[in-house]
Amino acid sequence: MNSIQIDNLSAKIDGNNILNNLNFTLPKGEVHAIMGPNGSGKSTLSKVLSGHPDYDVTNGSAKMDDVELLGLSPDEIARLGLFLAFQYPIEVPGVSIANFIRAALQARMEEGQNVKAVDYYKELYVKMDELGIDKSFTSRSMNEGFSGGEKKRCEILQMSMLNPKYCILDETDSGLDIDALRVVSEGVNRMKNSERGILVITHYQRLLDYIVPDKVHVMWDGQIVRSGTKELALELEERGYDWIKEEIAAA
Amino acid sequence: MVSTPSHSKHMDSQFLTPDFFESFSAKRSWEPGWLADFRKDSWDKFLSLPIKKNKDERWRFSPRARLGFSNFDQLAESPKPSILNGQKIEGILFDTLDQTILNAPSSLLDLPNMQGPNLGADDTFLLGCCFSELGVFLKTEKGIIEKKPLKHCHFAPKNNQSLFQTNIISLEPFSELTIIEIFESEVMDTGGTLSNLSHIKLAEGAKLNRILIQKVNQLSTFNHLESIQLGRNSEFTNISLQLGGAQSRSESKGVIAGEGASFNNFSLSLGNGEQLFDQRTVQHHISPHGKSNLLYKNALLDESKSIFSGLIKVDPIAQNTDAYQTNRNLLLSANAEADSLPGLEILANEVKCSHGATTSKIDNQELFYLLSRGIHRNVAEKLIVLGFFDEIIREAGTQETIELLRDEISHHFN
C-alpha cells in the first residue's frame, strides 16, 4: 500500500510509556493533521518514525510504502523518503545551509554521481526566494542564531529541496508571524501532489485554513482517539479537548 | 669517544651507538668543520642526557614509550628527499638544507646557537642536531613581498627507519611570505619516524603565514619541535592540520621577542583509530605590547587521544601583553580521550591574558538532525568536525588554502 501505516505502535523513553498502541494511516496524496494536548506524544510519534535512537519501541509496526521503518537508522529512513520538519530545529555550528542541504542531496545520489553545483544553487535560490529567505543565509551556519521563524522557514526550505515522499511538519506554524505563516503554508501547498503524503502537527486551526487537511486526528495519551474531517479542527478550536477526554472516560 | 658500547637508554636502537655516529660523520666529511663540530657536540650532549624520569611534568599523560626511538632501529639510509615547489624568486633563498650547506654554508653559521623549544623532547632535539640531513632553508631579503605560497614537502621514511631533518625559515625586515609545509610518508605500507626541527625567525615588521599539513601514514611517528622568534612588530600566523601518524609529539615555542609582535597559533587535529597527538606549547612574552593567540582544536574518533599542555609566560618587562590560550576538544566516540593542561605564568601586571580548555562529546541531537536529512553517519561526523574546525579554517587566507584544508580533512573520513 502507498501509505504510512502504523499499527499498534507503543514506545517509551526513559522507562515512560509515551505511545500506547497507536494506529494511524497516512495515504500518499493526502494531507492529514494531528492535533492534541501538550505532552500527548505528537513529537514522540514523529521522532519514532524518523528513527530517533532515544526511544524504545516496545510493540507494533510502522511501514512506509510497505517497508518497515522500525529498526532502520534515521538516515536510511530519510533516504527512503520521509522528511521531518522539527518542532525545535537544531543548530549545526560551522555548517552552512548550502553545504548542509548539498550533503543531504549528495547522500541520495548514486555512487560516482555528484550534485551539480550550478543547478543546485539555482534551485536553492529560487526556493529561498519563494520562502522569503534572504540569499545571505546560504553561507550562515544552519539554524545558528536564527529567529524562531527563520528556523521554521529553513525546515521547509530543506523539505522542498529534498523532495520527500512523506512529510511530517511538527508545529511548523509556531513561531511564525502572520505573513510568514502564509508564505510557509504556500510553500507546503506547492509540495502537495498525488505522489506525496503530508502530516501536519499543530495546535491551531488557523494553519489548517491555509493547508487544508483531508483528515484531522486527535491524539491523547499516546493514541489517536478521534479522526474526522477538517470540521473536527473547528470543533476543537471551539470546545477544547475536555469533551473528548470525557467521552474517552465514559467509553 | 664515550666508551659505553651502547647507550643504556636506547638499547634497541642500532643508530644510537657511538660507532654509528662515527660512520655517519665519516659519510658527511664534506661538510664544513664547524658543522661537524656541532654534530659531535650535540651527540655528546645526547649521551650525557640524564636518564628519563618517570615523573616528568613535561610528559604528563603521555604514553611515552609509544614515542620512543627504540621502536625504530635504523637511520634511513636513502630517504626520499624533501621536495621544494616554487620557481626561483628574486630576493628569496629557498633550497634544501644539503644544498645550502654546499652552496651557502655561511648562511647557516647561526645553527649551533638555535635553541629547541625545550618542552621535554630533549633527546629528539639533540639527535636532530646530530643527524639532520634533509630539510629546507628559506630566507627572504629585506622588504621582499611574495604573495604566491612557497610549498615544501617532506617524507617520513619507510621500513621502520628513522629520519631527522631541520627546517630553517628566516624573514628579513618587512618581508612577507606564505608557506605551505606538507609532511607525508614515502610509502603507505610501512612506516617510520620523522623528526623535524624547525627554526623560524621573523625580523622587524616581517609577516609570515604558514599552513602545515601533517599526514604521514598511520604506521609512523611524527616529532615536530619548533621554535619561533618574533621580532619587533612582526606577525606570524600558523595553521597546523595534524591528521597522520600513529603517534606524534609537537612542541612549539613562540618567543614574542620584539615589541608589538603578534603570534597566532592555530592547530587542528583529527584522530581516528588509536592515534595519539601529544602537544606542548609555550607563548613566551619577553617584550611589551606583544600579542599571542593560541587555539588548538582536537576532534577525536574511535580510540584516539590528545594531550594538550600549554603555557603563557609573561616576563616582568612584557607590559601590555595580550595573550590567549584555548584548547577545545570534541570527542566523537566514547573511547576517545583528551587531556588538557593549560597554564599561565604572568609576571607583568599590565596584561590581558586568558586560558581555557573544554572537552565535549558530540551532540547526539545535532547528529540526529543531520542523519534525519539522509546524510550518512560518517558524512554527518565529517560535517560536524568541519563545523567545529571552521573558525580556524576560515583564517587560512585564500579560498584555495581554505579548500585545501577542507579537502584534506574530508579525505580523512573516507
Ligand SMILES: Nc1ncnc2c1ncn2[C@@H]1O[C@H](COP(=O)(O)OP(=O)(O)OP(=O)(O)O)[C@@H](O)[C@H]1O
Ligand atoms: N526523555 C524523556 N523522559 C521522560 N519523559 C519524556 C522524555 N522526553 C519526552 N518525554 C515526555 O513524553 C511526553 C510526550 O512528549 P511529546 O514531545 O511527544 O509531546 P507533544 O505532544 O509533542 O507535546 P507539545 O504539544 O507540547 O509539543 C511528554 O509528557 C514528555 O514530557
Ligand SMILES: [Mg+2]
Ligand atoms: Mg511536540
